[in-house]
Amino acid sequence: MTLPDLESLRCFAAAARHQNFRAAAKVVALSPTAFSERIRRLEEQLCAPLFERTTRRITLTPAGERVLPQVEILLATASGLRSVAAAASQPPFELTIGTRFELGLSWLVPALDQLQLGYPHRTLHLRFGDTDDLVRAVVVGHADAAVSSARLTVPGLEHAPLHEETYVAVAATAAPALDGPLDAPQHTLIDATADLPLFRYLLDAAPVTQPWRFARYEYLGAIAAIAQRVVAGKGVAVLPQYLVQVDIQQGHLRVVLPQWPPLADRFRLLWRRDHPRRQALLELAAQLRNLPLQ
Numbered sequence: 001m002t003l004p005d006l007e008s009l010r011c012f013a014a015a016a017r018h019q020n021f022r023a024a025a026k027v028v029a030l031s032p033t034a035f036s037e038r039i040r041r042l043e044e045q046l047c048a049p050l051f052e053r054t055t056r057r058i059t060l061t062p063a064g065e066r067v068l069p070q071v072e073i074l075l076a077t078a079s080g081l082r083s084v085a086a087a088a089s090q091p092p093f094e095l096t097i098g099t100r101f102e103l104g105l106s107w108l109v110p111a112l113d114q115l116q117l118g119y120p121h122r123t124l125h126l127r128f129g130d131t132d133d134l135v136r137a138v139v140v141g142h143a144d145a146a147v148s149s150a151r152l153t154v155p156g157l158e159h160a161p162l163h164e165e166t167y168v169a170v171a172a173t174a175a176p177a178l179d180g181p182l183d184a185p186q187h188t189l190i191d192a193t194a195d196l197p198l199f200r201y202l203l204d205a206a207p208v209t210q211p212w213r214f215a216r217y218e219y220l221g222a223i224a225a226i227a228q229r230v231v232a233g234k235g236v237a238v239l240p241q242y243l244v245q246v247d248i249q250q251g252h253l254r255v256v257l258p259q260w261p262p263l264a265d266r267f268r269l270l271w272r273r274d275h276p277r278r279q280a281l282l283e284l285a286a287q288l289r290n291l292p293l294q
Contacts, residue, residue, distance in 0.1 A: 002045055003045075004042050004045050004046070006074075006075070006078055007028075007038065008038045008039075008041060008042045008045075009042070009071045009074060009075060010028055010075060011024065011025075011028055011030070011035055011038040011039060011042070012038075012039065012042055012050060012064075012067070012068075012071055013068070013071050013072060013075060014027045014028050015035075015039060015051065015058060016060055016064065016068050017158070019057045019058055019059065020057055020058065021035055021036055021039070021058060039051065046063070046067065048061070048063040048067075049061050049063065049064075050063060050064035050067060051064055069160075069161045069289075072160055072161075072282060072285070072286070073286050073289060075282065076279075076282045076283045076285065076286035077286055079279055079282070079283055090121040091121065092121045092122070092123065093121065093122060093123070093277065093280070094122070094123045094124075094125060095122065095123070095124055095125070095144045095145065095277065095280065095281070095284065096124075096125040096126070096127050096142070096143045096144050096145075097124060097125070097126055097127065097143065097144065097145050097146065097147065097269075097284075098126075098127045098128075098129060098133075098134035098137050098138065098143040098145070098146030098147070098148075099126055099127070099128060099134070099146065099147045100128070100129075100130065100131070100134075100147075100148075100223075101128050101129075101222060101224065102222065102223050102224045102243060103147060103267075103293075104126055104128055104147075106242075106243075106294055107291065107293055107294055108126060108147070109126070110294075111291050112124060114291070115284070115287055115288075115291075119283075122280065124284075127142070127143045127146075130221065130222075131148055131150045131196075134146040134148055135148065135150065135152075135154055135157075135270075138157065138270060138271060138272060139154060139156070139157070139272065141272070144271060144275065144277065144281065145269050145270060145271040145275075145281050145284070146269070146270055146271075147162065147267055147268070147269055147288070148267070148268060148270060149165045149265040149266060149267050149268070152268075152270065156272060156273050156274075157270050157271065157272060157273060158270065158271060158272070158273045158275075158278070159268040159269060159270040159271070160268065160269050160281070160282055160285035160286075161266055161267075161268055161285075161289075162266070162267040162268055162269055162285060162288050162289055163266070163267045163288075163289065163292075163293050164264050164265075164266050164267075165240055165242075165264060165265045165266060165267050165293075166240070166241045166242075166262075166264045167198065167201045167202075167238050167239065167240055167241060167262035167263070167264065167265070168238070168239065168241045168244065168248075168255055168261075168262065169202055169236065169237070169238050169255065169256045169257045169260075169262060170230055170236065170237060170238075170239060170244055170247075170248065170253045170254065170255060170256060171187070171230065171235075171236040171253065171254060171256045172230060172231060172232070172233035172252070172253060172254075173251055173252065173253065173254050174233060175187070175233060175236065175254075175256075178236055178256040178257060179256075179257070180208065180210075180257070181208055181210040181211065181212050181213070182210070184212045184213050184214045184215075185213055185214065185215050186215065187214055187215060187235060187236045188214060188215055188216040188217070188218055188234060188235030188236070189212075189214040189216070189217050189218070189235060189236060189237070190218045190219075190220060190226050190229050190230055190234065190235035190236065190237045191217065191218070191219055191220075191226065191237060191238075192219065192220065192221055192222075192223065192226065193219055193221065194217070194219055198223075198226075198237065198238040198239065199212075199237075199238050201238055201262035201263045201264075201265070202238050202257065202260055202262040202263075204262075204263050205260050205261060205262055205263045206257070206260040207260075216235075218234070218235060223239055223240065223243060224243070226239060227239055227243055227244055227247070230244075230253065231247055231252050231253060236256060238262050242293040242294060267293075269281065269284065269285040269288060
């Protein structure tokens with residue numbers, strides 16, 4: 001099997017981003033005919049169609065969806081090699097990255113030194129906040145990018161996938177049983193916000209028609225605060241698995257409703273589509289994908 005060349009991979013990434021071969025061809029400075037030939041040859045090399053083609057637009061096939069994150073990693077790695085080789089001649093620059101408090105403290109802060117390796121000309125700053133604050137900061141230019149698992153509805157943003165975020169429903173070890181909606185009146189549901197609850201990840205996965213009527217609802221905003229209250233036996237919650245895994249292993253928490261695993265989400269690095277350092281952000285995303293969540 002002939003390995004795909006980087007230029008063909010760049011064409012694929014541009015087509016996936018613009019959802020139009022003609023527009024993508026302009027970005028990589030190829031004629032539409034030459035661009036289409038690159039995509040056709042790449043599909044032959046990978047033995048799979050990467051795009052569904054219509055008269056007006058193109059969309060990724062399931063194979064294309066699977067390939068895209070790997071292509072972005074390869075392109076960012078190739079660019080990173082050039083950056084390392086040319087580090088001495090590159091002017092220094094700074095990037096401000098937004099993050100949730102819990103994720104930033106457990107994952108990004110410990111990784112700052114590692115992220116600096118090979119990028120001596122790049123300085124990273126962190127900006128902490130909740131999801132709405134972080135997205136707003138990116139939109140208005142107060143942050144260059146943000147790590148978020150929020151479902152994006154704001155136009156003009158681009159993103160690169162990072163890690164899958166899996167969730168689990170938990171309660172204190174000594175809490176009463178919670179096997180379904182009929183047990184809900186014995187519990188307090190502790191969640192982030194009423195308008196965007198984490199419990200929705202379980203609701204979307206549970207094939208039940210009965211309503212969940214909890215005795216009380218408590219909204220704390222921060223997932224670390226939610227976890228602390230659940231460990232103290234004050235209620236039940238749906239929380240990121242990376243956050244509560246140690247408490248589960250140590251017996252402070254137990255998994256409830258295991259028959260309905262909550263739907264997973266995905267962390268993304270998001271930035272404005274017109275950001276002048278898009279390539280640097282793609283390189284950072286490739287680094288972050290290699291850092292396990294903790």
